[in-house]
Amino acid sequence: MNESLPITAVADDPLLAVKEISAGYGAIEALHGLSLQVNRGEIVALIGANGAGKSSLLMTICANPPARRGEIRYLGQEITRLATHQIARLGIAHVPEGRRVFAGMTVEENLAMGLMALANQPVLSAAEQPGVVEDLERVYHLFPRLRERARQRAGTLSGGEQQMLAIGRALMSRPRLLLLDEPSLGLAPQIMGRIFATLRAIVEEGTTIFLVEQNANQALQLADRAYVLVNGCITLSGPGQELLTSPEIRKAYLGGH
Amino acid sequence: MDIYIFGQQLVNGLVLGSTYGLIAVGYTMVYGIIGMINFAHGEIYMISAYLTAIFLALLAGFGLHSVPVVLLLVLLCTLFLTALYGWSVERIAYRPLRHSNRLAPLISAIGISLILQNYIRISQGARNQGVPPVLEGVWRIPAQAVEQQFVQITYQQSLIVITALASMALLTWVIHHTALGRACRATQQDRVMANLLGVDTDRIISVVFVMGAAMAAVAGMLVTLNYGSFDFYIGFLMGIKAFTAAVLGGIGSLPGAMLGGVVLGLAESFFAGFVNSDYKDVFAFSLLILFLIFRPSGFLGVPEVEKV
Ligand SMILES: Nc1ncnc2c1ncn2[C@@H]1O[C@H](COP(=O)(O)OP(=O)(O)O)[C@@H](O)[C@H]1O
Ligand SMILES: [Mg+2]
Numbered sequence: 001m002n003e004s005l006p007i008t009a010v011a012d013d014p015l016l017a018v019k020e021i022s023a024g025y026g027a028i029e030a031l032h033g034l035s036l037q038v039n040r041g042e043i044v045a046l047i048g049a050n051g052a053g054k055s056s057l058l059m060t061i062c063a064n065p066p067a068r069r070g071e072i073r074y075l076g077q078e079i080t081r082l083a084t085h086q087i088a089r090l091g092i093a094h095v096p097e098g099r100r101v102f103a104g105m106t107v108e109e110n111l112a113m114g115l116m117a118l119a120n121q122p123v124l125s126a127a128e129q130p131g132v133v134e135d136l137e138r139v140y141h142l143f144p145r146l147r148e149r150a151r152q153r154a155g156t157l158s159g160g161e162q163q164m165l166a167i168g169r170a171l172m173s174r175p176r177l178l179l180l181d182e183p184s185l186g187l188a189p190q191i192m193g194r195i196f197a198t199l200r201a202i203v204e205e206g207t208t209i210f211l212v213e214q215n216a217n218q219a220l221q222l223a224d225r226a227y228v229l230v231n232g233c234i235t236l237s238g239p240g241q242e243l244l245t246s247p248e249i250r251k252a253y254l255g256g257h
Numbered sequence: 258m259d260i261y262i263f264g265q266q267l268v269n270g271l272v273l274g275s276t277y278g279l280i281a282v283g284y285t286m287v288y289g290i291i292g293m294i295n296f297a298h299g300e301i302y303m304i305s306a307y308l309t310a311i312f313l314a315l316l317a318g319f320g321l322h323s324v325p326v327v328l329l330l331v332l333l334c335t336l337f338l339t340a341l342y343g344w345s346v347e348r349i350a351y352r353p354l355r356h357s358n359r360l361a362p363l364i365s366a367i368g369i370s371l372i373l374q375n376y377i378r379i380s381q382g383a384r385n386q387g388v389p390p391v392l393e394g395v396w397r398i399p400a401q402a403v404e405q406q407f408v409q410i411t412y413q414q415s416l417i418v419i420t421a422l423a424s425m426a427l428l429t430w431v432i433h434h435t436a437l438g439r440a441c442r443a444t445q446q447d448r449v450m451a452n453l454l455g456v457d458t459d460r461i462i463s464v465v466f467v468m469g470a471a472m473a474a475v476a477g478m479l480v481t482l483n484y485g486s487f488d489f490y491i492g493f494l495m496g497i498k499a500f501t502a503a504v505l506g507g508i509g510s511l512p513g514a515m516l517g518g519v520v521l522g523l524a525e526s527f528f529a530g531f532v533n534s535d536y537k538d539v540f541a542f543s544l545l546i547l548f549l550i551f552r553p554s555g556f557l558g559v560p561e562v563e564k565v
Contacts, residue, residue: 062453088455100450102443112436113443117455173455 013076015040015177015208016061016092021070021080023060030056032232033070038177043199043209045219045240047253048229054212055097057229058179062087062094074177088117093175097182099166103155107146110154110165111139114172132172138205139168142198160191167195171202178202180211184218196222216253220244228253264398264408266530267523272414272483274522275421279476280499281506281514282428283343283469289445289509290465293359296366297346299496300373301470305339305477306487307381310388324392328416328482336474342373343470344463352459370492377489387486392416417479424475425515428468432511441465445509494538501545507558516556 014037024030030053038044048054060067064084071080079087088094093114102110115132140147143164149157154165163183170178180199184192196218203209213219220226223240228249236243243249280302287295312331321327350369354361394412432438443451444461452458480495481487498521506517521541529537548555 064449064452083457084452085455085457088453094453096450096453100447102446102450104446105439105442109439112439113451113454113456115436116440116443116451169454 017073019071021067023067034234036227038210042224045211045223045226047216052229053232058181091176093170093173094179095166095170099162101154101162101165108150110169111172114169117173160187178207178209184215261406266526270523270526272417274519275418276476277499277502277522278515278518279421279472281502281518282472284500284503285514286465286469293362297370299492300370302473302477303492305474306481308335308338309478309481313388335478336471339474340467340471343466347466385488413483507555510557513557
């Protein structure tokens with residue numbers, strides 16, 4: 001790997017530690033000095049209303065836009081000043097809001113784009129990396145629909161299939177940390193259930209997940225721990241089940257009583 | 258209609274169209290990836306003509322006379338240095354303006370274009386330059402054995418068409434069947450996403466400028482060998498013609514640029530042969546204007562989607 005990290009981090013170090021970061025666009029500040037951490041093997045959820053800054057946080061972890069203040073550590077090393085593509089090559093895969101599959105490319109080609117983060121010379125020799133065939137099998141095993149559609153253009157897929165493709169593409173880069181931005185957006189509850197079930201399987205295979213959701217109910221049920229984001233600040237955090245039963249959360253996000 | 262004139266204009270049109278296509282590829286690829294017309298591209302073509310002449314003279318100075326070897330060496334050297342110019346133009350004139358408004362890189366393009374023209378005018382002189390013929394010979398295709406009635410194709414013209422086809426086939430293959438090409442297409446479709454996937458998109462943009470300049474270098478060398486003469490101003494007309502070809506084909510589309518080149522070459526050639534050869538450039542630019550007004554997406558382009 002291009003920027004291999006000296007793995008000096010001790011085992012109970014968090015995989016990702018965000019410390020008092022601020023970020024925004026031009027004159028707008030979207031994140032106001034927020035901190036959180038994600039440990040190895042966890043599913044951590046971040047819930048918040050539309051416009052709270054959830055997507056901005058995920059994008060800032062990937063340095064697009066970069067943080068204005070504070071620091072982001074990954075595997076114990078500071079990554080705040082790295083470029084977006086360098087961060088991807090460290091094993092942080094981002095499934096962004098709206099999926100952003102390459103509509104003009106086939107499903108297979110989209111999955112191959114996940115290899116770009118892998119190789120030394122990502123534009124020349126990614127396909128020759130050992131183990132790629134096994135990785136592809138694993139993705140097809142998780143999402144059999146993608147195998148059926150392998151040679152179809154991604155633009156012709158349904159929303160659910162595109163979401164599977166975006167997750168599959170991210171998994172092809174063998175991420176240690178998977179960032180998911182509202183994977184349930186616009187999907188039928190049944191398809192959403194299937195995708196959430198897959199997330200559990202992904203974590204069991206050794207990838208840590210940081211999940212952003214407006215759909216608080218599902219996300220909190222799945223998550224080990226969760227944070228609540230309001231207007232660019234973390235207001236609450238705790239185990240998923242605990243937040244699920246917290247009266248404040250029920251009132252604000254679960255439409256509940 | 259005279260069948261011989263028709264045949265001859267067909268040949269001339271294909272030859273002309275091949276060179277337009279080679280240069281149009283550079284406009285279309287750069288537009289596809291950064292949404293900007295690289296107005297310095299014609300100057301890159303012009304510089305490759307000078308480089309061709311310089312390397313021809315150098316090789317002759319070394320006493321090298323084998324035609325295939327000379328052609329190959331001149332091609333490689335010209336290609337390499339022209340590509341370096343293309344790369345530098347992007348680094349100096351466009352990359353620093355990547356995040357400014359749309360007008361700034363346009364002004365910068367015109368600026369760098371003037372700089373290159375005047376740099377050549379001052380360093381190489383304003384007068385017309387020439388190269389000696391390298392590849393001589395001609396095929397004549399008579400349809401009937403009547404005196405003076407034949408279509409002629411020079412070896413040089415065949416070389417232009419064959420080399421253009423081969424270069425375009427190679428470029429198309431790279432874009433569609435290699436990891437580098439996939440990274441280019443991904444960057445063109447969604448630069449932010451490509452970047453999130455670990456593609457160094459700045460590097461891909463450089464690669465695209467290099468590929469465009471290399472194609473222009475192939476055209477510059479072939480045309481220089483064919484016509485034998487050039488000056489520091491040839492990039493202007495050729496640049497606008499090739500830009501027209503890219504618009505006809507659908508700017509942003511690679512096969513479109515090639516198709517647009519051939520169509521423009523043929524249209525211009527038939528207009529010159531059957532209507533009026535003095536007005537052929539006017540005719541070409543009228544086509545540009547008509548397409549910009551009535552079909553801005555060209556033959557193969559998708560209707561304009563506003564780039565972010
Ligand atoms: N590209 C952008 N340019 C300017 N402002 C933005 C941009 N993206 C998001 N914002 C602003 O940042 C704030 C947080 O948005 P976002 O992170 O998308 O929230 P969420 O994902 O929680 O819905 C909003 O006020 C939004 O308008
Ligand atoms: Mg969002």
